[in-house]
Amino acid sequence: MAIRVLVIDDHAVVRAGIRMLLEGEPDFEIVGEGETGEDAVRLAQELKPDVILMDVSMPRLDGIEATRRIKAQSSTSAILALTIHEGQDYFFQMLQAGASGYVPKRTAPDELLRAVRVVAEGNVFLEPSIAKDLVADYLVRVREGAEHDSYDGLTEREREILTFIAEDETNQAIANQLHISVNTVERHRENIMHKLNLHTRTELVKYAIRKGLVSLGDD
Numbered sequence: 001m002a003i004r005v006l007v008i009d010d011h012a013v014v015r016a017g018i019r020m021l022l023e024g025e026p027d028f029e030i031v032g033e034g035e036t037g038e039d040a041v042r043l044a045q046e047l048k049p050d051v052i053l054m055d056v057s058m059p060r061l062d063g064i065e066a067t068r069r070i071k072a073q074s075s076t077s078a079i080l081a082l083t084i085h086e087g088q089d090y091f092f093q094m095l096q097a098g099a100s101g102y103v104p105k106r107t108a109p110d111e112l113l114r115a116v117r118v119v120a121e122g123n124v125f126l127e128p129s130i131a132k133d134l135v136a137d138y139l140v141r142v143r144e145g146a147e148h149d150s151y152d153g154l155t156e157r158e159r160e161i162l163t164f165i166a167e168d169e170t171n172q173a174i175a176n177q178l179h180i181s182v183n184t185v186e187r188h189r190e191n192i193m194h195k196l197n198l199h200t201r202t203e204l205v206k207y208a209i210r211k212g213l214v215s216l217g218d219d
Helices: 012-023 037-047 061-072 088-097 108-119 128-143 157-168 171-178 182-196 201-210
Strands: 003-008 028-034 051-054 078-083 101-104
Touching: 003 012, 003 061, 003 108, 012 028, 012 128, 037 051, 037 061, 051 061, 051 108, 051 182, 061 078, 061 088, 061 108, 078 088, 078 108, 088 101, 101 108, 157 182, 157 201, 171 182, 182 201
Parallel strands: 003 028, 003 051, 051 078, 078 101
Antiparallel strands: none
16 A cells, blocks of 8 residues: 655645655655645645655744644544755654654655655655764763753663664564564563553654663664
8 A cells, every 4th residue: 555645835846756656666655745734734634645754934823832732633644854954953843743753854865765765654764864963962961960860760671672673673573583472572561661651662662762761873
Protein backbone atom coordinates (compact mmCIF):
# COMPACT_ATOMS: atom_id res chain seq x y z
CA MET A 1 0.00 0.00 0.00
CA ALA A 2 1.33 3.43 -0.96
CA ILE A 3 2.40 5.98 1.65
CA ARG A 4 -0.13 8.82 1.44
CA VAL A 5 1.65 12.18 1.64
CA LEU A 6 0.37 15.72 2.17
CA VAL A 7 2.81 18.45 1.09
CA ILE A 8 2.67 21.84 2.82
CA ASP A 9 4.98 24.65 1.65
CA ASP A 10 4.33 28.28 0.77
CA HIS A 11 6.56 28.08 -2.32
CA ALA A 12 4.96 26.51 -5.40
CA VAL A 13 8.33 25.57 -6.88
CA VAL A 14 9.23 23.58 -3.73
CA ARG A 15 5.91 21.73 -3.83
CA ALA A 16 6.44 20.97 -7.52
CA GLY A 17 9.92 19.59 -6.84
CA ILE A 18 8.68 17.38 -4.02
CA ARG A 19 5.78 16.15 -6.16
CA MET A 20 8.17 15.25 -8.99
CA LEU A 21 10.44 13.39 -6.56
CA LEU A 22 7.68 11.41 -4.84
CA GLU A 23 5.73 10.61 -7.98
CA GLY A 24 8.84 8.89 -9.33
CA GLU A 25 8.58 6.31 -6.54
CA PRO A 26 6.00 3.50 -6.65
CA ASP A 27 5.35 3.48 -2.90
CA PHE A 28 4.23 7.12 -2.60
CA GLU A 29 0.95 8.87 -3.33
CA ILE A 30 0.54 12.63 -2.94
CA VAL A 31 -3.00 13.13 -1.68
CA GLY A 32 -2.93 16.90 -1.35
CA GLU A 33 -0.95 20.13 -1.24
CA GLY A 34 -1.24 23.35 0.73
CA GLU A 35 0.64 26.62 1.13
CA THR A 36 -0.34 27.74 4.62
CA GLY A 37 -0.51 26.38 8.13
CA GLU A 38 -4.28 26.72 7.95
CA ASP A 39 -4.26 24.48 4.86
CA ALA A 40 -2.21 21.93 6.79
CA VAL A 41 -4.65 21.75 9.70
CA ARG A 42 -7.70 21.52 7.45
CA LEU A 43 -6.27 19.01 4.99
CA ALA A 44 -4.80 16.82 7.72
CA GLN A 45 -8.30 16.36 9.11
CA GLU A 46 -9.97 15.92 5.71
CA LEU A 47 -7.42 13.64 4.03
CA LYS A 48 -5.84 11.81 7.00
CA PRO A 49 -2.48 11.32 5.23
CA ASP A 50 0.16 8.94 6.51
CA VAL A 51 2.84 11.64 6.37
CA ILE A 52 2.69 15.44 6.27
CA LEU A 53 5.75 17.16 4.82
CA MET A 54 5.59 20.44 6.72
CA ASP A 55 7.42 23.66 5.97
CA VAL A 56 8.34 25.47 9.20
CA SER A 57 8.23 29.11 8.05
CA MET A 58 4.89 30.13 6.56
CA PRO A 59 2.91 33.39 6.83
CA ARG A 60 0.17 33.77 9.45
CA LEU A 61 0.24 30.23 10.88
CA ASP A 62 3.69 28.66 10.86
CA GLY A 63 4.56 24.98 10.71
CA ILE A 64 5.20 24.74 14.44
CA GLU A 65 1.73 25.92 15.42
CA ALA A 66 0.13 23.94 12.58
CA THR A 67 1.87 20.80 13.85
CA ARG A 68 0.68 21.49 17.39
CA ARG A 69 -2.93 21.93 16.23
CA ILE A 70 -2.86 18.81 14.08
CA LYS A 71 -1.55 16.72 16.97
CA ALA A 72 -4.17 18.25 19.27
CA GLN A 73 -6.78 16.74 16.95
CA SER A 74 -5.39 13.29 17.85
CA SER A 75 -4.15 12.94 14.30
CA THR A 76 -2.20 9.77 13.53
CA SER A 77 -0.37 11.46 10.65
CA ALA A 78 3.40 11.56 11.04
CA ILE A 79 4.77 15.06 10.51
CA LEU A 80 8.17 15.54 8.88
CA ALA A 81 9.55 19.08 9.03
CA LEU A 82 11.29 20.13 5.82
CA THR A 83 12.93 23.49 6.34
CA ILE A 84 15.71 25.93 5.49
CA HIS A 85 16.15 26.56 9.22
CA GLU A 86 18.84 24.42 10.84
CA GLY A 87 19.02 26.25 14.16
CA GLN A 88 18.25 24.37 17.35
CA ASP A 89 15.37 26.68 18.29
CA TYR A 90 13.18 25.61 15.36
CA PHE A 91 14.34 22.02 15.67
CA PHE A 92 13.33 21.62 19.31
CA GLN A 93 10.08 23.53 18.85
CA MET A 94 9.01 21.21 16.04
CA LEU A 95 9.83 18.09 18.07
CA GLN A 96 7.97 19.46 21.07
CA ALA A 97 4.97 20.28 18.86
CA GLY A 98 4.81 16.63 17.78
CA ALA A 99 6.92 16.25 14.64
CA SER A 100 8.51 12.85 14.01
CA GLY A 101 11.44 14.18 12.02
CA TYR A 102 13.31 17.29 10.95
CA VAL A 103 15.08 17.48 7.58
CA PRO A 104 16.93 20.49 6.10
CA LYS A 105 15.92 21.44 2.56
CA ARG A 106 19.53 20.95 1.47
CA THR A 107 19.06 17.21 2.13
CA ALA A 108 19.77 14.91 -0.83
CA PRO A 109 16.65 13.51 -2.57
CA ASP A 110 17.40 9.91 -1.55
CA GLU A 111 17.71 10.98 2.07
CA LEU A 112 14.37 12.78 1.95
CA LEU A 113 12.71 9.67 0.53
CA ARG A 114 14.24 7.61 3.32
CA ALA A 115 13.04 10.11 5.91
CA VAL A 116 9.44 9.92 4.66
CA ARG A 117 9.53 6.11 4.74
CA VAL A 118 11.01 6.08 8.25
CA VAL A 119 8.37 8.35 9.80
CA ALA A 120 5.58 6.57 7.89
CA GLU A 121 6.56 3.42 9.78
CA GLY A 122 6.04 5.20 13.09
CA ASN A 123 9.72 5.88 13.74
CA VAL A 124 11.74 9.06 14.23
CA PHE A 125 14.05 10.48 11.58
CA LEU A 126 16.74 13.01 12.44
CA GLU A 127 19.66 13.90 10.23
CA PRO A 128 22.88 12.86 12.07
CA SER A 129 24.07 16.43 12.62
CA ILE A 130 20.70 17.37 14.12
CA ALA A 131 20.59 14.26 16.30
CA LYS A 132 24.00 15.18 17.66
CA ASP A 133 22.63 18.62 18.57
CA LEU A 134 19.88 16.87 20.51
CA VAL A 135 22.41 14.82 22.47
CA ALA A 136 24.51 17.93 23.10
CA ASP A 137 21.44 19.70 24.45
CA TYR A 138 20.80 16.79 26.80
CA LEU A 139 24.36 16.95 28.11
CA VAL A 140 24.00 20.67 28.80
CA ARG A 141 20.75 19.98 30.67
CA VAL A 142 22.52 17.34 32.73
CA ARG A 143 25.29 19.78 33.69
CA GLU A 144 22.69 22.38 34.62
CA GLY A 145 20.69 19.85 36.63
CA ALA A 146 17.61 20.30 34.44
CA GLU A 147 17.30 16.66 33.35
CA HIS A 148 15.50 14.41 35.78
CA ASP A 149 17.11 11.15 36.89
CA SER A 150 14.26 8.99 35.57
CA TYR A 151 16.75 6.88 33.61
CA ASP A 152 18.42 5.87 36.87
CA GLY A 153 15.16 4.23 37.90
CA LEU A 154 15.32 1.71 35.06
CA THR A 155 16.70 -1.76 35.64
CA GLU A 156 19.67 -2.97 33.59
CA ARG A 157 17.37 -5.13 31.45
CA GLU A 158 14.99 -2.20 30.88
CA ARG A 159 17.91 -0.06 29.72
CA GLU A 160 18.92 -2.80 27.29
CA ILE A 161 15.42 -3.00 25.87
CA LEU A 162 15.09 0.79 25.63
CA THR A 163 18.24 0.87 23.50
CA PHE A 164 16.96 -1.91 21.23
CA ILE A 165 13.62 -0.10 20.79
CA ALA A 166 15.42 3.14 19.89
CA GLU A 167 17.45 1.25 17.31
CA ASP A 168 14.16 0.17 15.67
CA GLU A 169 14.31 -3.48 16.69
CA THR A 170 10.99 -5.34 16.74
CA ASN A 171 9.73 -7.03 19.89
CA GLN A 172 10.47 -10.40 18.31
CA ALA A 173 14.03 -9.39 17.42
CA ILE A 174 14.63 -8.09 20.94
CA ALA A 175 13.24 -11.31 22.41
CA ASN A 176 15.54 -13.39 20.19
CA GLN A 177 18.65 -11.41 21.12
CA LEU A 178 17.94 -11.45 24.85
CA HIS A 179 16.57 -15.03 24.88
CA ILE A 180 13.31 -14.02 26.49
CA SER A 181 9.68 -14.19 25.35
CA VAL A 182 7.92 -11.50 23.32
CA ASN A 183 5.44 -11.11 26.19
CA THR A 184 8.34 -10.36 28.54
CA VAL A 185 9.66 -7.73 26.14
CA GLU A 186 6.22 -6.12 26.00
CA ARG A 187 5.97 -6.06 29.81
CA HIS A 188 9.39 -4.45 30.07
CA ARG A 189 8.39 -1.90 27.46
CA GLU A 190 5.24 -1.00 29.41
CA ASN A 191 7.30 -0.61 32.58
CA ILE A 192 9.82 1.61 30.78
CA MET A 193 7.12 3.90 29.41
CA HIS A 194 5.45 4.11 32.82
CA LYS A 195 8.70 4.93 34.65
CA LEU A 196 9.74 7.55 32.08
CA ASN A 197 6.20 8.96 31.70
CA LEU A 198 6.29 8.35 27.95
CA HIS A 199 3.35 7.24 25.85
CA THR A 200 4.48 6.33 22.33
CA ARG A 201 7.37 4.64 20.54
CA THR A 202 8.31 8.02 19.05
CA GLU A 203 8.66 9.52 22.53
CA LEU A 204 10.79 6.54 23.58
CA VAL A 205 13.11 7.06 20.63
CA LYS A 206 13.43 10.79 21.27
CA TYR A 207 14.26 10.05 24.90
CA ALA A 208 16.89 7.48 23.90
CA ILE A 209 18.48 9.95 21.49
CA ARG A 210 18.68 12.57 24.23
CA LYS A 211 20.32 10.04 26.50
CA GLY A 212 22.88 9.19 23.81
CA LEU A 213 21.73 5.56 23.70
CA VAL A 214 21.45 5.49 19.91
CA SER A 215 24.36 5.35 17.50
CA LEU A 216 24.51 8.62 15.55
CA GLY A 217 26.90 7.65 12.81
CA ASP A 218 26.56 9.15 9.36
CA ASP A 219 25.63 5.85 7.68
